[in-house]
Amino acid sequence: MSTLTSSSPIRIGTRGSLLAVAQAEMVAAQLASRGAVSEIVVIKTTGDKVLDRPLSEIGGKGLFTKEIEAALTERRIDCAVHSAKDLETILPAELTLGAFLPREDVRDVFIGRGGMTLAELPPGATVGTASLRRQALVRRARPDLKCAVLRGNVQTRLKKLEAGECDGTLLALAGLNRLGIPQIATEILDPTVFVPACAQGAIAVEIRRDDDRMIEACRAIDDRATERTVQAERGFLAALDGSCRTPIAGLATISGEDIELIGLVAAPDGTRVEEITGRGLVTEAAEMGYDAGRRLRARVGEGFFELLA
Known part of the structure:
Protein backbone atom coordinates (compact mmCIF):
# COMPACT_ATOMS: atom_id res chain seq x y z
CA MET A 1 0.00 0.00 0.00
CA SER A 2 1.30 3.47 -0.89
CA THR A 3 2.33 5.67 2.02
CA LEU A 4 0.79 8.64 0.17
CA THR A 5 -2.67 7.63 1.35
CA SER A 6 -1.64 7.63 5.02
CA SER A 7 -4.26 9.09 7.34
CA SER A 8 -1.91 11.78 8.66
CA PRO A 9 -1.80 14.82 6.36
CA ILE A 10 1.44 16.03 4.81
CA ARG A 11 2.36 19.30 6.53
CA ILE A 12 3.62 21.76 3.91
CA GLY A 13 5.72 24.66 5.26
CA THR A 14 5.77 27.98 3.41
CA ARG A 15 6.22 31.71 3.77
CA GLY A 16 3.00 33.66 4.25
CA SER A 17 2.88 35.93 1.19
CA LEU A 18 0.07 35.47 -1.33
CA LEU A 19 2.54 34.14 -3.87
CA ALA A 20 4.24 31.74 -1.45
CA VAL A 21 0.90 30.33 -0.29
CA ALA A 22 -0.27 30.02 -3.91
CA GLN A 23 2.84 27.99 -4.68
CA ALA A 24 2.29 25.76 -1.64
CA GLU A 25 -1.29 25.23 -2.80
CA MET A 26 0.03 24.14 -6.20
CA VAL A 27 2.13 21.48 -4.49
CA ALA A 28 -0.85 20.45 -2.34
CA ALA A 29 -2.95 20.05 -5.50
CA GLN A 30 -0.29 17.86 -7.10
CA LEU A 31 -0.15 15.69 -4.00
CA ALA A 32 -3.95 15.49 -3.85
CA SER A 33 -4.04 14.21 -7.43
CA ARG A 34 -1.90 11.29 -6.20
CA GLY A 35 -4.20 10.58 -3.28
CA ALA A 36 -2.32 12.46 -0.55
CA VAL A 37 -3.98 14.76 1.97
CA SER A 38 -1.99 17.82 3.04
CA GLU A 39 -2.22 20.98 5.10
CA ILE A 40 -0.35 24.26 4.75
CA VAL A 41 1.68 25.62 7.65
CA VAL A 42 2.69 29.30 7.34
CA ILE A 43 6.07 30.20 8.84
CA LYS A 44 7.32 33.77 9.22
CA THR A 45 10.89 34.23 8.02
CA THR A 46 13.49 36.88 8.82
CA GLY A 47 13.45 37.94 5.18
CA ASP A 48 9.75 38.77 5.51
CA LYS A 49 10.24 40.73 8.72
CA VAL A 50 13.19 42.99 7.74
CA LEU A 51 12.12 45.04 4.73
CA ASP A 52 14.18 48.20 4.98
CA ARG A 53 17.57 46.82 3.90
CA PRO A 54 18.95 44.75 1.01
CA LEU A 55 19.27 41.02 1.69
CA SER A 56 23.01 41.34 1.02
CA GLU A 57 23.31 43.51 4.15
CA ILE A 58 21.37 41.24 6.52
CA GLY A 59 22.59 37.78 5.64
CA GLY A 60 21.57 36.82 2.10
CA LYS A 61 18.72 34.90 0.55
CA GLY A 62 18.83 32.18 3.24
CA LEU A 63 16.80 34.61 5.33
CA PHE A 64 13.75 33.45 3.35
CA THR A 65 14.37 29.80 4.15
CA LYS A 66 16.21 29.22 7.44
CA GLU A 67 13.17 29.27 9.74
CA ILE A 68 11.29 26.95 7.38
CA GLU A 69 14.27 24.61 7.15
CA ALA A 70 14.51 24.60 10.96
CA ALA A 71 10.87 23.52 11.16
CA LEU A 72 11.63 20.76 8.66
CA THR A 73 14.66 19.41 10.51
CA GLU A 74 12.72 19.58 13.80
CA ARG A 75 9.89 17.58 12.16
CA ARG A 76 7.26 20.26 12.72
CA ILE A 77 6.53 20.08 8.99
CA ASP A 78 7.02 17.28 6.44
CA CYS A 79 8.17 19.36 3.47
CA ALA A 80 8.92 22.95 2.55
CA VAL A 81 7.89 24.75 -0.61
CA HIS A 82 10.23 27.45 -1.89
CA SER A 83 10.82 29.62 -4.89
CA ALA A 84 13.93 27.74 -5.98
CA LYS A 85 15.86 30.96 -6.60
CA ASP A 86 15.59 31.79 -2.85
CA LEU A 87 17.47 28.67 -1.77
CA GLU A 88 21.06 28.75 -0.57
CA THR A 89 23.49 26.93 -2.84
CA ILE A 90 24.40 24.49 -0.06
CA LEU A 91 21.49 23.00 1.89
CA PRO A 92 21.60 21.66 5.46
CA ALA A 93 23.15 18.17 5.37
CA GLU A 94 19.97 16.37 6.44
CA LEU A 95 17.80 18.05 3.79
CA THR A 96 17.48 17.64 0.02
CA LEU A 97 15.39 18.91 -2.88
CA GLY A 98 12.89 16.15 -3.52
CA ALA A 99 10.82 17.57 -6.36
CA PHE A 100 10.19 20.48 -8.70
CA LEU A 101 6.91 21.47 -10.27
CA PRO A 102 6.87 22.26 -14.01
CA ARG A 103 8.73 25.52 -14.46
CA GLU A 104 6.87 28.74 -15.12
CA ASP A 105 8.01 31.50 -17.49
CA VAL A 106 11.56 32.40 -16.48
CA ARG A 107 11.57 35.98 -17.72
CA ASP A 108 11.69 39.25 -15.80
CA VAL A 109 9.19 42.00 -16.49
CA PHE A 110 9.46 45.75 -16.15
CA ILE A 111 6.55 47.72 -14.69
CA GLY A 112 6.76 51.44 -15.34
CA ARG A 113 4.61 54.20 -13.89
CA GLY A 114 2.26 55.49 -16.53
CA GLY A 115 3.03 52.51 -18.75
CA MET A 116 6.58 53.57 -19.60
CA THR A 117 9.05 50.93 -20.73
CA LEU A 118 12.59 50.76 -19.37
CA ALA A 119 13.86 52.48 -22.52
CA GLU A 120 11.26 55.25 -22.19
CA LEU A 121 12.15 56.31 -18.65
CA PRO A 122 13.62 59.82 -18.57
CA PRO A 123 17.28 60.26 -17.56
CA GLY A 124 17.65 60.28 -13.78
CA ALA A 125 14.51 58.24 -13.19
CA THR A 126 14.58 55.71 -10.35
CA VAL A 127 14.13 51.97 -10.75
CA GLY A 128 13.30 50.19 -7.51
CA THR A 129 14.63 46.68 -6.92
CA ALA A 130 16.49 44.91 -4.13
CA SER A 131 18.11 42.45 -6.55
CA LEU A 132 21.77 43.20 -7.28
CA ARG A 133 21.41 41.24 -10.52
CA ARG A 134 18.53 43.40 -11.70
CA GLN A 135 20.31 46.57 -10.59
CA ALA A 136 23.44 45.63 -12.53
CA LEU A 137 21.51 44.76 -15.69
CA VAL A 138 19.43 47.95 -15.48
CA ARG A 139 22.60 49.97 -15.11
CA ARG A 140 24.18 48.16 -18.06
CA ALA A 141 21.16 49.01 -20.22
CA ARG A 142 20.56 52.52 -18.82
CA PRO A 143 23.58 53.93 -16.95
CA ASP A 144 21.72 57.24 -16.69
CA GLU A 165 8.72 55.71 -4.37
CA CYS A 166 10.20 54.85 -7.77
CA ASP A 167 9.42 55.24 -11.47
CA GLY A 168 9.60 51.57 -12.31
CA THR A 169 10.34 48.16 -10.88
CA LEU A 170 11.13 44.64 -12.02
CA LEU A 171 9.43 41.42 -11.06
CA ALA A 172 9.47 37.79 -12.16
CA LEU A 173 6.79 37.00 -14.72
CA ALA A 174 6.36 33.60 -13.04
CA GLY A 175 5.04 35.23 -9.90
CA LEU A 176 2.63 37.46 -11.78
CA ASN A 177 1.33 34.45 -13.71
CA ARG A 178 0.78 32.47 -10.51
CA LEU A 179 -1.07 35.39 -8.97
CA GLY A 180 -3.19 35.84 -12.09
CA ILE A 181 -1.98 39.38 -12.83
CA PRO A 182 0.44 39.15 -15.79
CA GLN A 183 -1.34 42.07 -17.47
CA ILE A 184 0.28 44.59 -15.10
CA ALA A 185 3.65 44.12 -16.82
CA THR A 186 4.63 47.03 -19.04
CA GLU A 187 7.10 44.88 -20.95
CA ILE A 188 8.57 41.39 -20.82
CA LEU A 189 12.37 41.48 -20.95
CA ASP A 190 14.45 39.37 -23.35
CA PRO A 191 15.98 36.56 -21.23
CA THR A 192 19.09 36.37 -23.42
CA VAL A 193 19.83 40.04 -22.62
CA PHE A 194 18.23 40.37 -19.19
CA VAL A 195 19.31 36.91 -18.03
CA PRO A 196 17.12 35.66 -15.15
CA ALA A 197 18.22 34.63 -11.70
CA CYS A 198 19.35 31.02 -11.44
CA ALA A 199 16.30 28.78 -10.86
CA GLN A 200 13.83 31.63 -11.45
CA GLY A 201 10.32 30.36 -12.15
CA ALA A 202 10.89 27.00 -10.45
CA ILE A 203 9.08 25.77 -7.34
CA ALA A 204 11.15 23.41 -5.19
CA VAL A 205 9.94 20.93 -2.57
CA GLU A 206 12.51 20.41 0.18
CA ILE A 207 12.37 17.29 2.35
CA ARG A 208 14.37 15.33 4.91
CA ARG A 209 16.72 12.78 3.38
CA ASP A 210 15.45 10.03 5.71
CA ASP A 211 11.71 10.55 5.09
CA ASP A 212 10.61 7.63 2.93
CA ARG A 213 7.03 8.84 2.72
CA MET A 214 8.07 12.23 1.30
CA ILE A 215 10.65 10.66 -1.01
CA GLU A 216 7.80 8.62 -2.53
CA ALA A 217 5.51 11.66 -2.68
CA CYS A 218 8.15 13.77 -4.40
CA ARG A 219 8.95 11.06 -6.89
CA ALA A 220 5.28 11.11 -7.92
CA ILE A 221 5.12 14.85 -8.61
CA ASP A 222 8.66 15.70 -9.80
CA ASP A 223 9.07 17.38 -13.20
CA ARG A 224 12.32 15.95 -14.53
CA ALA A 225 13.02 18.69 -17.07
CA THR A 226 12.73 21.41 -14.43
CA GLU A 227 14.93 19.40 -12.09
CA ARG A 228 17.66 19.17 -14.72
CA THR A 229 17.66 22.86 -15.65
CA VAL A 230 17.73 23.88 -11.99
CA GLN A 231 20.58 21.44 -11.35
CA ALA A 232 22.59 23.11 -14.11
CA GLU A 233 21.90 26.62 -12.83
CA ARG A 234 22.60 25.73 -9.20
CA GLY A 235 25.80 24.02 -10.31
CA PHE A 236 26.79 27.28 -12.01
CA LEU A 237 26.04 29.18 -8.79
CA ALA A 238 28.02 26.71 -6.69
CA ALA A 239 31.15 27.19 -8.76
CA LEU A 240 30.88 30.95 -8.33
CA ASP A 241 29.99 30.75 -4.63
CA GLY A 242 26.87 32.65 -5.61
CA SER A 243 25.01 34.69 -3.03
CA CYS A 244 22.93 37.83 -2.82
CA ARG A 245 26.20 39.78 -2.64
CA THR A 246 27.17 38.88 -6.19
CA PRO A 247 25.12 39.75 -9.29
CA ILE A 248 24.88 36.33 -10.99
CA ALA A 249 22.42 35.13 -13.61
CA GLY A 250 21.96 31.80 -15.34
CA LEU A 251 19.47 30.12 -17.63
CA ALA A 252 19.57 26.51 -18.79
CA THR A 253 17.48 25.08 -21.62
CA ILE A 254 17.03 21.50 -22.80
CA SER A 255 17.23 20.47 -26.44
CA GLY A 256 16.76 16.74 -26.97
CA GLU A 257 19.48 14.92 -25.05
CA ASP A 258 21.51 18.10 -24.55
CA ILE A 259 21.32 20.96 -22.07
CA GLU A 260 22.68 24.44 -22.70
CA LEU A 261 23.39 27.27 -20.28
CA ILE A 262 23.98 30.98 -20.59
CA GLY A 263 25.42 32.55 -17.46
CA LEU A 264 26.89 35.82 -16.36
CA VAL A 265 28.45 37.64 -13.47
CA ALA A 266 28.41 41.41 -13.18
CA ALA A 267 29.80 44.32 -11.25
CA PRO A 268 26.97 45.91 -9.24
CA ASP A 269 27.25 49.15 -11.22
CA GLY A 270 26.84 47.29 -14.50
CA THR A 271 30.12 48.56 -15.93
CA ARG A 272 31.48 45.05 -16.30
CA VAL A 273 29.38 42.06 -17.30
CA GLU A 274 31.06 38.77 -18.17
CA GLU A 275 29.05 36.06 -19.91
CA ILE A 276 29.70 32.41 -20.68
CA THR A 277 27.91 29.49 -22.28
CA GLY A 278 27.98 25.77 -21.53
CA ARG A 279 26.64 22.65 -23.19
CA GLY A 280 26.47 19.02 -22.16
CA LEU A 281 24.28 15.98 -21.76
CA VAL A 282 21.04 16.39 -19.81
CA THR A 283 22.17 13.55 -17.55
CA GLU A 284 25.22 15.65 -16.58
CA ALA A 285 23.37 18.92 -16.00
CA ALA A 286 24.89 19.79 -12.62
CA GLU A 287 28.41 19.00 -13.83
CA MET A 288 27.94 21.11 -16.97
CA GLY A 289 26.70 24.07 -14.95
CA TYR A 290 29.53 23.78 -12.45
CA ASP A 291 32.10 23.61 -15.27
CA ALA A 292 30.68 26.78 -16.86
CA GLY A 293 30.87 28.56 -13.52
CA ARG A 294 34.41 27.34 -12.93
CA ARG A 295 35.52 28.58 -16.36
CA LEU A 296 33.88 31.96 -15.80
CA ARG A 297 35.48 32.30 -12.37
CA ALA A 298 38.89 31.57 -13.86
CA ARG A 299 38.33 34.14 -16.59
CA VAL A 300 37.29 37.06 -14.38
CA GLY A 301 39.85 36.26 -11.67
CA GLU A 302 39.53 36.12 -7.90
CA GLY A 303 40.07 39.86 -7.64
CA PHE A 304 36.69 40.44 -9.25
CA PHE A 305 34.91 38.62 -6.42
CA GLU A 306 37.05 40.27 -3.75
CA LEU A 307 35.84 43.66 -4.99
CA LEU A 308 32.25 42.48 -4.53
CA ALA A 309 32.74 41.03 -1.03
Whole structure:
Protein backbone atom coordinates (compact mmCIF):
# COMPACT_ATOMS: atom_id res chain seq x y z
CA MET A 1 0.00 0.00 0.00
CA SER A 2 1.30 3.47 -0.89
CA THR A 3 2.33 5.67 2.02
CA LEU A 4 0.79 8.64 0.17
CA THR A 5 -2.67 7.63 1.35
CA SER A 6 -1.64 7.63 5.02
CA SER A 7 -4.26 9.09 7.34
CA SER A 8 -1.91 11.78 8.66
CA PRO A 9 -1.80 14.82 6.36
CA ILE A 10 1.44 16.03 4.81
CA ARG A 11 2.36 19.30 6.53
CA ILE A 12 3.62 21.76 3.91
CA GLY A 13 5.72 24.66 5.26
CA THR A 14 5.77 27.98 3.41
CA ARG A 15 6.22 31.71 3.77
CA GLY A 16 3.00 33.66 4.25
CA SER A 17 2.88 35.93 1.19
CA LEU A 18 0.07 35.47 -1.33
CA LEU A 19 2.54 34.14 -3.87
CA ALA A 20 4.24 31.74 -1.45
CA VAL A 21 0.90 30.33 -0.29
CA ALA A 22 -0.27 30.02 -3.91
CA GLN A 23 2.84 27.99 -4.68
CA ALA A 24 2.29 25.76 -1.64
CA GLU A 25 -1.29 25.23 -2.80
CA MET A 26 0.03 24.14 -6.20
CA VAL A 27 2.13 21.48 -4.49
CA ALA A 28 -0.85 20.45 -2.34
CA ALA A 29 -2.95 20.05 -5.50
CA GLN A 30 -0.29 17.86 -7.10
CA LEU A 31 -0.15 15.69 -4.00
CA ALA A 32 -3.95 15.49 -3.85
CA SER A 33 -4.04 14.21 -7.43
CA ARG A 34 -1.90 11.29 -6.20
CA GLY A 35 -4.20 10.58 -3.28
CA ALA A 36 -2.32 12.46 -0.55
CA VAL A 37 -3.98 14.76 1.97
CA SER A 38 -1.99 17.82 3.04
CA GLU A 39 -2.22 20.98 5.10
CA ILE A 40 -0.35 24.26 4.75
CA VAL A 41 1.68 25.62 7.65
CA VAL A 42 2.69 29.30 7.34
CA ILE A 43 6.07 30.20 8.84
CA LYS A 44 7.32 33.77 9.22
CA THR A 45 10.89 34.23 8.02
CA THR A 46 13.49 36.88 8.82
CA GLY A 47 13.45 37.94 5.18
CA ASP A 48 9.75 38.77 5.51
CA LYS A 49 10.24 40.73 8.72
CA VAL A 50 13.19 42.99 7.74
CA LEU A 51 12.12 45.04 4.73
CA ASP A 52 14.18 48.20 4.98
CA ARG A 53 17.57 46.82 3.90
CA PRO A 54 18.95 44.75 1.01
CA LEU A 55 19.27 41.02 1.69
CA SER A 56 23.01 41.34 1.02
CA GLU A 57 23.31 43.51 4.15
CA ILE A 58 21.37 41.24 6.52
CA GLY A 59 22.59 37.78 5.64
CA GLY A 60 21.57 36.82 2.10
CA LYS A 61 18.72 34.90 0.55
CA GLY A 62 18.83 32.18 3.24
CA LEU A 63 16.80 34.61 5.33
CA PHE A 64 13.75 33.45 3.35
CA THR A 65 14.37 29.80 4.15
CA LYS A 66 16.21 29.22 7.44
CA GLU A 67 13.17 29.27 9.74
CA ILE A 68 11.29 26.95 7.38
CA GLU A 69 14.27 24.61 7.15
CA ALA A 70 14.51 24.60 10.96
CA ALA A 71 10.87 23.52 11.16
CA LEU A 72 11.63 20.76 8.66
CA THR A 73 14.66 19.41 10.51
CA GLU A 74 12.72 19.58 13.80
CA ARG A 75 9.89 17.58 12.16
CA ARG A 76 7.26 20.26 12.72
CA ILE A 77 6.53 20.08 8.99
CA ASP A 78 7.02 17.28 6.44
CA CYS A 79 8.17 19.36 3.47
CA ALA A 80 8.92 22.95 2.55
CA VAL A 81 7.89 24.75 -0.61
CA HIS A 82 10.23 27.45 -1.89
CA SER A 83 10.82 29.62 -4.89
CA ALA A 84 13.93 27.74 -5.98
CA LYS A 85 15.86 30.96 -6.60
CA ASP A 86 15.59 31.79 -2.85
CA LEU A 87 17.47 28.67 -1.77
CA GLU A 88 21.06 28.75 -0.57
CA THR A 89 23.49 26.93 -2.84
CA ILE A 90 24.40 24.49 -0.06
CA LEU A 91 21.49 23.00 1.89
CA PRO A 92 21.60 21.66 5.46
CA ALA A 93 23.15 18.17 5.37
CA GLU A 94 19.97 16.37 6.44
CA LEU A 95 17.80 18.05 3.79
CA THR A 96 17.48 17.64 0.02
CA LEU A 97 15.39 18.91 -2.88
CA GLY A 98 12.89 16.15 -3.52
CA ALA A 99 10.82 17.57 -6.36
CA PHE A 100 10.19 20.48 -8.70
CA LEU A 101 6.91 21.47 -10.27
CA PRO A 102 6.87 22.26 -14.01
CA ARG A 103 8.73 25.52 -14.46
CA GLU A 104 6.87 28.74 -15.12
CA ASP A 105 8.01 31.50 -17.49
CA VAL A 106 11.56 32.40 -16.48
CA ARG A 107 11.57 35.98 -17.72
CA ASP A 108 11.69 39.25 -15.80
CA VAL A 109 9.19 42.00 -16.49
CA PHE A 110 9.46 45.75 -16.15
CA ILE A 111 6.55 47.72 -14.69
CA GLY A 112 6.76 51.44 -15.34
CA ARG A 113 4.61 54.20 -13.89
CA GLY A 114 2.26 55.49 -16.53
CA GLY A 115 3.03 52.51 -18.75
CA MET A 116 6.58 53.57 -19.60
CA THR A 117 9.05 50.93 -20.73
CA LEU A 118 12.59 50.76 -19.37
CA ALA A 119 13.86 52.48 -22.52
CA GLU A 120 11.26 55.25 -22.19
CA LEU A 121 12.15 56.31 -18.65
CA PRO A 122 13.62 59.82 -18.57
CA PRO A 123 17.28 60.26 -17.56
CA GLY A 124 17.65 60.28 -13.78
CA ALA A 125 14.51 58.24 -13.19
CA THR A 126 14.58 55.71 -10.35
CA VAL A 127 14.13 51.97 -10.75
CA GLY A 128 13.30 50.19 -7.51
CA THR A 129 14.63 46.68 -6.92
CA ALA A 130 16.49 44.91 -4.13
CA SER A 131 18.11 42.45 -6.55
CA LEU A 132 21.77 43.20 -7.28
CA ARG A 133 21.41 41.24 -10.52
CA ARG A 134 18.53 43.40 -11.70
CA GLN A 135 20.31 46.57 -10.59
CA ALA A 136 23.44 45.63 -12.53
CA LEU A 137 21.51 44.76 -15.69
CA VAL A 138 19.43 47.95 -15.48
CA ARG A 139 22.60 49.97 -15.11
CA ARG A 140 24.18 48.16 -18.06
CA ALA A 141 21.16 49.01 -20.22
CA ARG A 142 20.56 52.52 -18.82
CA PRO A 143 23.58 53.93 -16.95
CA ASP A 144 21.72 57.24 -16.69
CA LEU A 145 19.11 55.77 -14.34
CA LYS A 146 19.18 55.55 -10.55
CA CYS A 147 18.54 52.32 -8.65
CA ALA A 148 16.93 52.21 -5.22
CA VAL A 149 16.22 49.34 -2.85
CA LEU A 150 12.61 48.20 -3.10
CA ARG A 151 11.75 45.16 -0.98
CA GLY A 152 8.64 43.30 0.10
CA ASN A 153 6.24 40.89 -1.52
CA VAL A 154 4.72 41.55 -4.94
CA GLN A 155 1.75 43.51 -3.58
CA THR A 156 3.96 45.63 -1.32
CA ARG A 157 6.30 46.55 -4.15
CA LEU A 158 3.42 47.45 -6.45
CA LYS A 159 1.96 49.72 -3.76
CA LYS A 160 5.33 51.44 -3.32
CA LEU A 161 5.55 51.96 -7.08
CA GLU A 162 2.04 53.42 -7.15
CA ALA A 163 2.91 55.71 -4.24
CA GLY A 164 5.76 57.19 -6.27
CA GLU A 165 8.72 55.71 -4.37
CA CYS A 166 10.20 54.85 -7.77
CA ASP A 167 9.42 55.24 -11.47
CA GLY A 168 9.60 51.57 -12.31
CA THR A 169 10.34 48.16 -10.88
CA LEU A 170 11.13 44.64 -12.02
CA LEU A 171 9.43 41.42 -11.06
CA ALA A 172 9.47 37.79 -12.16
CA LEU A 173 6.79 37.00 -14.72
CA ALA A 174 6.36 33.60 -13.04
CA GLY A 175 5.04 35.23 -9.90
CA LEU A 176 2.63 37.46 -11.78
CA ASN A 177 1.33 34.45 -13.71
CA ARG A 178 0.78 32.47 -10.51
CA LEU A 179 -1.07 35.39 -8.97
CA GLY A 180 -3.19 35.84 -12.09
CA ILE A 181 -1.98 39.38 -12.83
CA PRO A 182 0.44 39.15 -15.79
CA GLN A 183 -1.34 42.07 -17.47
CA ILE A 184 0.28 44.59 -15.10
CA ALA A 185 3.65 44.12 -16.82
CA THR A 186 4.63 47.03 -19.04
CA GLU A 187 7.10 44.88 -20.95
CA ILE A 188 8.57 41.39 -20.82
CA LEU A 189 12.37 41.48 -20.95
CA ASP A 190 14.45 39.37 -23.35
CA PRO A 191 15.98 36.56 -21.23
CA THR A 192 19.09 36.37 -23.42
CA VAL A 193 19.83 40.04 -22.62
CA PHE A 194 18.23 40.37 -19.19
CA VAL A 195 19.31 36.91 -18.03
CA PRO A 196 17.12 35.66 -15.15
CA ALA A 197 18.22 34.63 -11.70
CA CYS A 198 19.35 31.02 -11.44
CA ALA A 199 16.30 28.78 -10.86
CA GLN A 200 13.83 31.63 -11.45
CA GLY A 201 10.32 30.36 -12.15
CA ALA A 202 10.89 27.00 -10.45
CA ILE A 203 9.08 25.77 -7.34
CA ALA A 204 11.15 23.41 -5.19
CA VAL A 205 9.94 20.93 -2.57
CA GLU A 206 12.51 20.41 0.18
CA ILE A 207 12.37 17.29 2.35
CA ARG A 208 14.37 15.33 4.91
CA ARG A 209 16.72 12.78 3.38
CA ASP A 210 15.45 10.03 5.71
CA ASP A 211 11.71 10.55 5.09
CA ASP A 212 10.61 7.63 2.93
CA ARG A 213 7.03 8.84 2.72
CA MET A 214 8.07 12.23 1.30
CA ILE A 215 10.65 10.66 -1.01
CA GLU A 216 7.80 8.62 -2.53
CA ALA A 217 5.51 11.66 -2.68
CA CYS A 218 8.15 13.77 -4.40
CA ARG A 219 8.95 11.06 -6.89
CA ALA A 220 5.28 11.11 -7.92
CA ILE A 221 5.12 14.85 -8.61
CA ASP A 222 8.66 15.70 -9.80
CA ASP A 223 9.07 17.38 -13.20
CA ARG A 224 12.32 15.95 -14.53
CA ALA A 225 13.02 18.69 -17.07
CA THR A 226 12.73 21.41 -14.43
CA GLU A 227 14.93 19.40 -12.09
CA ARG A 228 17.66 19.17 -14.72
CA THR A 229 17.66 22.86 -15.65
CA VAL A 230 17.73 23.88 -11.99
CA GLN A 231 20.58 21.44 -11.35
CA ALA A 232 22.59 23.11 -14.11
CA GLU A 233 21.90 26.62 -12.83
CA ARG A 234 22.60 25.73 -9.20
CA GLY A 235 25.80 24.02 -10.31
CA PHE A 236 26.79 27.28 -12.01
CA LEU A 237 26.04 29.18 -8.79
CA ALA A 238 28.02 26.71 -6.69
CA ALA A 239 31.15 27.19 -8.76
CA LEU A 240 30.88 30.95 -8.33
CA ASP A 241 29.99 30.75 -4.63
CA GLY A 242 26.87 32.65 -5.61
CA SER A 243 25.01 34.69 -3.03
CA CYS A 244 22.93 37.83 -2.82
CA ARG A 245 26.20 39.78 -2.64
CA THR A 246 27.17 38.88 -6.19
CA PRO A 247 25.12 39.75 -9.29
CA ILE A 248 24.88 36.33 -10.99
CA ALA A 249 22.42 35.13 -13.61
CA GLY A 250 21.96 31.80 -15.34
CA LEU A 251 19.47 30.12 -17.63
CA ALA A 252 19.57 26.51 -18.79
CA THR A 253 17.48 25.08 -21.62
CA ILE A 254 17.03 21.50 -22.80
CA SER A 255 17.23 20.47 -26.44
CA GLY A 256 16.76 16.74 -26.97
CA GLU A 257 19.48 14.92 -25.05
CA ASP A 258 21.51 18.10 -24.55
CA ILE A 259 21.32 20.96 -22.07
CA GLU A 260 22.68 24.44 -22.70
CA LEU A 261 23.39 27.27 -20.28
CA ILE A 262 23.98 30.98 -20.59
CA GLY A 263 25.42 32.55 -17.46
CA LEU A 264 26.89 35.82 -16.36
CA VAL A 265 28.45 37.64 -13.47
CA ALA A 266 28.41 41.41 -13.18
CA ALA A 267 29.80 44.32 -11.25
CA PRO A 268 26.97 45.91 -9.24
CA ASP A 269 27.25 49.15 -11.22
CA GLY A 270 26.84 47.29 -14.50
CA THR A 271 30.12 48.56 -15.93
CA ARG A 272 31.48 45.05 -16.30
CA VAL A 273 29.38 42.06 -17.30
CA GLU A 274 31.06 38.77 -18.17
CA GLU A 275 29.05 36.06 -19.91
CA ILE A 276 29.70 32.41 -20.68
CA THR A 277 27.91 29.49 -22.28
CA GLY A 278 27.98 25.77 -21.53
CA ARG A 279 26.64 22.65 -23.19
CA GLY A 280 26.47 19.02 -22.16
CA LEU A 281 24.28 15.98 -21.76
CA VAL A 282 21.04 16.39 -19.81
CA THR A 283 22.17 13.55 -17.55
CA GLU A 284 25.22 15.65 -16.58
CA ALA A 285 23.37 18.92 -16.00
CA ALA A 286 24.89 19.79 -12.62
CA GLU A 287 28.41 19.00 -13.83
CA MET A 288 27.94 21.11 -16.97
CA GLY A 289 26.70 24.07 -14.95
CA TYR A 290 29.53 23.78 -12.45
CA ASP A 291 32.10 23.61 -15.27
CA ALA A 292 30.68 26.78 -16.86
CA GLY A 293 30.87 28.56 -13.52
CA ARG A 294 34.41 27.34 -12.93
CA ARG A 295 35.52 28.58 -16.36
CA LEU A 296 33.88 31.96 -15.80
CA ARG A 297 35.48 32.30 -12.37
CA ALA A 298 38.89 31.57 -13.86
CA ARG A 299 38.33 34.14 -16.59
CA VAL A 300 37.29 37.06 -14.38
CA GLY A 301 39.85 36.26 -11.67
CA GLU A 302 39.53 36.12 -7.90
CA GLY A 303 40.07 39.86 -7.64
CA PHE A 304 36.69 40.44 -9.25
CA PHE A 305 34.91 38.62 -6.42
CA GLU A 306 37.05 40.27 -3.75
CA LEU A 307 35.84 43.66 -4.99
CA LEU A 308 32.25 42.48 -4.53
CA ALA A 309 32.74 41.03 -1.03
